[in-house]
Amino acid sequence: MNSQKTHILSYTHNELKDLFQQYGLKRYRAIQVLEWVYSKKIFDFSLMSNISKEDIALLTENFTLELPEIEKKLVSQDGTIKYLFRYSDGATVESVVMDYDYGTSICVSSQSGCKMGCVFCASSKVPFSRNLEGYEITAQILKAASDSNKNISRTVVMGIGEPFDNYDNLVNFLKIINMKEGLNLGGRRITVSTCGIVPKIYEFADLGLQVNLSVSLHEVTDKERTAIMPINKKYNIEQVIKACEYYFEKTNRRVSFEYALISGKNDTDEHAMRLCSLLKNVMCYVNVIPVNPIDKKSAHQNSKNLSGFCAILKENGIPVTVRRELGRDIDAACGQLRRQNDN
Numbered sequence: 245m246n247s248q249k250t251h252i253l254s255y256t257h258n259e260l261k262d263l264f265q266q267y268g269l270k271r272y273r274a275i276q277v278l279e280w281v282y283s284k285k286i287f288d289f290s291l292m293s294n295i296s297k298e299d300i301a302l303l304t305e306n307f308t309l310e311l312p313e314i315e316k317k318l319v320s321q322d323g324t325i326k327y328l329f330r331y332s333d334g335a336t337v338e339s340v341v342m343d344y345d346y347g348t349s350i351c352v353s354s355q356s357g358c359k360m361g362c363v364f365c366a367s368s369k370v371p372f373s374r375n376l377e378g379y380e381i382t383a384q385i386l387k388a389a390s391d392s393n394k395n396i397s398r399t400v401v402m403g404i405g406e407p408f409d410n411y412d413n414l415v416n417f418l419k420i421i422n423m424k425e426g427l428n429l430g431g432r433r434i435t436v437s438t439c440g441i442v443p444k445i446y447e448f449a450d451l452g453l454q455v456n457l458s459v460s461l462h463e464v465t466d467k468e469r470t471a472i473m474p475i476n477k478k479y480n481i482e483q484v485i486k487a488c489e490y491y492f493e494k495t496n497r498r499v500s501f502e503y504a505l506i507s508g509k510n511d512t513d514e515h516a517m518r519l520c521s522l523l524k525n526v527m528c529y530v531n532v533i534p535v536n537p538i539d540k541k542s543a544h545q546n547s548k549n550l551s552g553f554c555a556i557l558k559e560n561g562i563p564v565t566v567r568r569e570l571g572r573d574i575d576a577a578c579g580q581l582r583r584q585n586d587n
């Protein structure tokens with residue numbers, strides 16, 4: 245995005261009031277601009293009709309509201325919308341808008357590409373290009389909301405990239421979308437998903453935000469997990485689970501463990517039993533994901549043991565949900581982001 249000018253989406257209301265004053269603008273212009281942007285989805289200063297011509301000139305000269313371009317948009321039969329966004333420097337990311345009974349949710353990307361190399365994930369096949377700034381993540385929500393005309397009431401940071409590998413920008417993004425003069429998304433409506441960067445889980449817990457934390461687990465032994473998630477070499481299962489216990493202690497929010505069920509790999513009754521013993525003292529949920537093939541040659545098949553696996557967890561007192569698959573026909577379901585553009 246335009247680096248010469250200051251991006252409005254980087255700032256909270258209070259910060260913007262101070263900043264505007266430094267530029268010779270009245271402090272009350274801050275709330276006016278925020279209303280145009282977040283409520284009316286107007287991203288052109290010249291259309292802000294309650295702002296004087298002089299102030300519009302000052303805003304245009306010093307600030308920007310640039311959003312990414314829509315490079316591609318796919319709409320699924322179930323209404324899910326996948327966007328491929330392109331920022332002005334050419335970096336691309338994807339965002340997915342999904343309708344649920346309880347409202348509309350967006351899955352945003354935190355990086356262009358990902359360094360983590362999880363073997364089941366299409367995003368890992370795309371070389372890492374760069375971190376996104378906080379305002380660039382917020383811009384995905386605003387662009388999608390304005391294009392789709394949907395009232396987005398929940399956000400998951402589960403698209404391309406590892407959010408805790410871009411920690412400061414993630415925290416800035418969360419602060420902005422939480423702001424009551426902006427999108428006003430409460431912590432309980434926000435989920436951050438990590439592959440298990442342990443020191444950052446502790447740091448995030450200490451912030452005391454009421455944000456939902458989701459951790460990609462996917463395996464029950466270090467040997468097996470390392471084979472599909474290289475990060476496990478650095479932070480093993482025991483360390484990840486300890487960090488999640490700490491997260492609950494600090495925030496009172498149960499952590500959700502993501503477990504993509506892969507036929508013949510991690511879906512046996514023994515795997516389920518081992519998962520129960522790993523999580524027996526942890527305040528958590530397990531979110532079982534029927535696996536999505538990420539390429540036509542993929543050996544990964546849907547598990548035939550989905551209900552048996554879930555039953556064992558339930559019998560052992562572990563709350564379990566099965567993720568509803570949305571947008572599979574447009575490659576928008578989990579692990580499939582970017583797949584189409586690579587083909």
Ligand code: SF4
Nearest residue numbers: 358360362365368405
């Ligand atoms: S699952 Fe997440 S952390 Fe792993 S490669 Fe994909 S985007 Fe990166």
